[in-house]
Amino acid sequence: MIILEGVSKVYHGSVYALRDxxxxxxxxxxxxxxxxxxxxxxxxxxxMYALEYPTSGQVYxxxxxxxxxxxLNIQGIRRHTGFVFQDLKLIDDWSVFDNxxxxxxxxxKSSAYIRGRVWKMLKWVGLQHKVYxxxxxxxxxxxxxLALVRSIIxxxxxxxxxxxxxxxxxDMGRYIxxxxxxxxxxxxxxxxxxxxxxxxxxxxxxxxxxxxKVIGE
Amino acid sequence: xxxxxYIYKRIAKGISQRPWGSLLTLIACWFAxxxxxxxxxTVSIAGRAALIPGTNSTVMAYLEGNPQQxxxxxxxxxxxxxxxxxRVSYIxxxxxxxxxxxxxxxxxxxxxxxxxxxxxxxxxxxxxxxxVGKVDTLMEKLxxxxxxxxxxxxxxxxxxxxxAYHSIVFAGFFISLVVIVCLALVLFLSIRVGIMTxxxxxxxxxxxxxGKGFLFAPYIIEAALYGLVGSVLASLTAxxxxxxxLWRIPVLFGIISPPNINQIIAMIVFACLCSVSxxxxxxxxxxDA
Numbered sequence: 270m271i272i273l274e275g276v277s278k279v280y281h282g283s284v285y286a287l288r289d290x291x292x293x294x295x296x297x298x299x300x301x302x303x304x305x306x307x308x309x310x311x312x313x314x315x316x317m318y319a320l321e322y323p324t325s326g327q328v329y330x331x332x333x334x335x336x337x338x339x340x341l342n343i344q345g346i347r348r349h350t351g352f353v354f355q356d357l358k359l360i361d362d363w364s365v366f367d368n369x370x371x372x373x374x375x376x377x378k379s380s381a382y383i384r385g386r387v388w389k390m391l392k393w394v395g396l397q398h399k400v401y402x403x404x405x406x407x408x409x410x411x412x413x414x415l416a417l418v419r420s421i422i423x424x425x426x427x428x429x430x431x432x433x434x435x436x437x438x439x440d441m442g443r444y445i446x447x448x449x450x451x452x453x454x455x456x457x458x459x460x461x462x463x464x465x466x467x468x469x470x471x472x473x474x475x476x477x478x479x480x481x482k483v484i485g486e
Numbered sequence: 487x488x489x490x491x492y493i494y495k496r497i498a499k500g501i502s503q504r505p506w507g508s509l510l511t512l513i514a515c516w517f518a519x520x521x522x523x524x525x526x527x528t529v530s531i532a533g534r535a536a537l538i539p540g541t542n543s544t545v546m547a548y549l550e551g552n553p554q555q556x557x558x559x560x561x562x563x564x565x566x567x568x569x570x571x572x573r574v575s576y577i578x579x580x581x582x583x584x585x586x587x588x589x590x591x592x593x594x595x596x597x598x599x600x601x602x603x604x605x606x607x608x609x610x611x612x613x614x615x616x617x618v619g620k621v622d623t624l625m626e627k628l629x630x631x632x633x634x635x636x637x638x639x640x641x642x643x644x645x646x647x648x649x650a651y652h653s654i655v656f657a658g659f660f661i662s663l664v665v666i667v668c669l670a671l672v673l674f675l676s677i678r679v680g681i682m683t684x685x686x687x688x689x690x691x692x693x694x695x696x697g698k699g700f701l702f703a704p705y706i707i708e709a710a711l712y713g714l715v716g717s718v719l720a721s722l723t724a725x726x727x728x729x730x731x732l733w734r735i736p737v738l739f740g741i742i743s744p745p746n747i748n749q750i751i752a753m754i755v756f757a758c759l760c761s762v763s764x765x766x767x768x769x770x771x772x773x774d775a
Contacts (some may be wrong), residue, residue, distance in 0.1 A: 320693070340698075347695030358690045362499075368731050375696045419694075 270296040270458050271317060271427065273453060276326035278312050278481075287481040289326070299453045302462040304478035310462035311355065313478070314429050317460065318352050319343045331426065351420030351457075353430035357412055361405030365396060365415055368404045372423045381464040390418045394448065400464065408442040417445065421452060428452060430461045496704035497711070500680050508712075511676040515716025516723070518669040519757050523724040525658045525665075526749075527742060532654040537645040545621065549607040550635040558607065570617030570624050572731050575610040579603050601619055606635065608740060666760055673709050673764025674771075680705060681772045688772075702769045706762055713761030717754040721745055 278287040285313040287309045294300055302310040315321045316328050319335045328335050330346055338346070359368050366387055373383045391397045399407065402448040404415060413433065420428060430449070434442035451461060453472060463471075477485045501508045547565070549558075558576060565574045577585070582605040587597055611628070613621055621639060628637045647654075681688065691701055728744040745753070 344692075344695045344697055347693070350695075352693070354693070358693055360687050360690050362687070367495075371691065372694050374489065375691070375694060375700055377489070380489070380491065 270294055270298070271460070272327075272329040272332060273313075273316070274329075276316060276323045276328060278309075278316065278321065279324040281372065287316075287323070287484060290481070290483055291326075291477075292476065292483070294458065296458055297453075297456045299449070299459045299473045300461070301410075301473045301475045302460060302478060303464070303475055304484075305464060307479040307480070308464075308478040310464070310478055311431050312481075313354075314431050314462055317427075318350060318429055319346060337399070348372070348423075349426050351425035351428040353413075353416050353420045353428070353433045355431040355435065359404040359412060359415040359416060359419075361403065363404055364401050364432045365391065365404055365407070366400045369417060369419050369422055372419060376423055385473045386422060390422045394418045401459045410437055410444075413437060413441070413445060414448075417448060421457070424457075426458060428457050430459070432463055434463065493704050493707055499710045500684065500704065500708060503683055504679065507676060507679060508514045511672060511712050512716055514672040515669065515712045515761065516719045517756060518665050518672070518760075519717045519753060520723055521665045522662055522756075523720060523745070523753070525661050527724075527728075529655055529658040531742060532647050532651045535651070544639070545611045545613060545625060545628065546634040546638045547611060547631075547634045548638070549609070549611045550633055553607060553633060557633065559667030561631070563610065565611060565628075565632070568624065568627060570620060571611055571615050572614045573612040575612075576610045577610055579605050579607055582606075582608060669757070670758045670764035670767070673712060673761045674768045676707055676712070677705050677765040677768035678771060680708070681768060698773075705769060706765050709761040709765030713758035714754060716761075717750075717757035720757075721750045721753055 273292040276287055276290045277285065279285055290309070290313065302313060304310055314323065316323055316361070317330065319328075319330075319338060322336055327337075330350070333342075333346070335343065335346060338452065360371075363371075363419065369387045369391060370383045373386060379408060383478055388397065388400070391400055396411060396414055396418070399411065407415060413436075417430075417433065420430070434445050437445065449459060450463065450472065458472070464482070476483060509627060549561075553561070562574050562576060565571060578581065580602060583597075583600070583602060611624075613624060617624065625637045628634055688701055725744045728742055731742065732738055
């Protein structure tokens with residue numbers, strides 16, 4: 270499903286974010302990327318989402334080499350991949366409904382389908398009563414749930430999440446992790462980056478990173 | 487395919503975020519198309535003035551002495567093949583005097599006692615419409631013909647306008663070009679501001695996998711809407727203005743007329759194309775940035 274072969278990423282010519290990382294993540298697998306700040310977790314996720322290209326090595330997503338792929342194909346890959354960004358990337362001026370529905374709009378789904386699907390998913394994360402509120406007016410936990418629901422509403426094959434519980438309290442962190450567990454049960458391939466130790470789930474494969482290298486599993 | 491409802495929502499949102507900017511853009515579109523209409527009318531009036539007989543379109547060539555009928559005939563044939571000449575009519579001395587009497591009035595003391603042969607034989611040369619601006623060149627050529635004693639061309643205000651036809655067309659073309667560039671520039675700036683205002687939105691949509699069509703269709707359609715509404719308003723203005731002028735100055739009947747449906751459609755299409763060009767440039771610039 271996701272293969273990284275000898276991937277290195279260098280910034281400014283000499284700063285190594287990743288050094289010769291090779292990974293093989295199977296379909297339906299749930300992986301935690303663990304490590305301190307600066308270990309290279311976010312860079313790894315960005316490479317998997319084609320937000321950045323590796324300095325050397327190859328990245329394969331669903332058997333397609335995305336290294337140097339053109340804009341059109343990259344957008345095609347992104348449309349079928351969910352990403353919970355560290356800073357959430359919600360559009361604050363838009364309503365909860367519009368933020369949730371946007372990926373379905375991009376995929377060209379019908380209005381009736383979008384309405385039904387958005388309502389169902391917002392209910393699943395407990396945001397159905399906030400449907401017409403501005404995303405900018407939501408609390409931190411609500412924004413996190415909104416970002417999660419936006420990333421999975423289109424049933425992606427792969428879900429990437431960058432510190433999805435990093436800024437949440439313990440209860441909310443557990444609540445979000447429980448949602449990830451439910452998604453895992455549905456068979457979605459997930460890669461979750463987290464520097465916290467507490468929300469580890471026993472079903473997940475844990476990949477430990479430090480200073481851009483895989484130091485153990 | 488990008489759904490219309492989505493585009494409508496995005497355009498409405500964009501306009502509500504910068505209502506004054508949108509209004510000014512619309513006014514600029516309306517004003518630009520009005521200016522283009524004025525240029526069109528000016529060129530059109532000059533073209534019609536050039537076709538009015540007795541101005542630059544007609545030249546009188548007076549003959550020397552008492553030419554024979556055969557000389558007149560051969561000279562007439564020679565004049566007919568000159569560049570820019572569409573018709574040559576011979577006016578005998580008697581006919582000339584008759585015309586003079588009609589012009590001054592037969593009882594006029596100036597005519598009384600005049601010898602019937604006092605006026606010279608002449609040719610009335612009608613110039614082709616496309617040649618009216620170069621009538622001076624033709625007159626020079628006529629003066630070089632030995633049998634011709636004098637060449638005259640009466641120029642009034644209309645003659646002056648007709649004579650300046652080519653200059654008016656050139657100036658009109660230049661002004662139109664400037665107006666079109668300005669219109670595209672206004673749309674470029676307006677759409678660029680719109681894109682900058684909604685940069686976060688575009689960034690997020692890009693991250694979610696939106697194609698270029700999805701990202702920028704609302705801006706293209708917004709620009710086309712400015713062009714459409716601006717040109718419709720300008721058409722209405724042109725229609726009202728010509729109506730008012732014809733009501734106040736009836737002599738303008740036949741010289742100007744309200745824009746017909748083809749002209750209105752051409753105006754709308756042209757304005758939309760200019761606006762969309764400006765928007766496309768703004769989008770390309772934003773993508774590069």
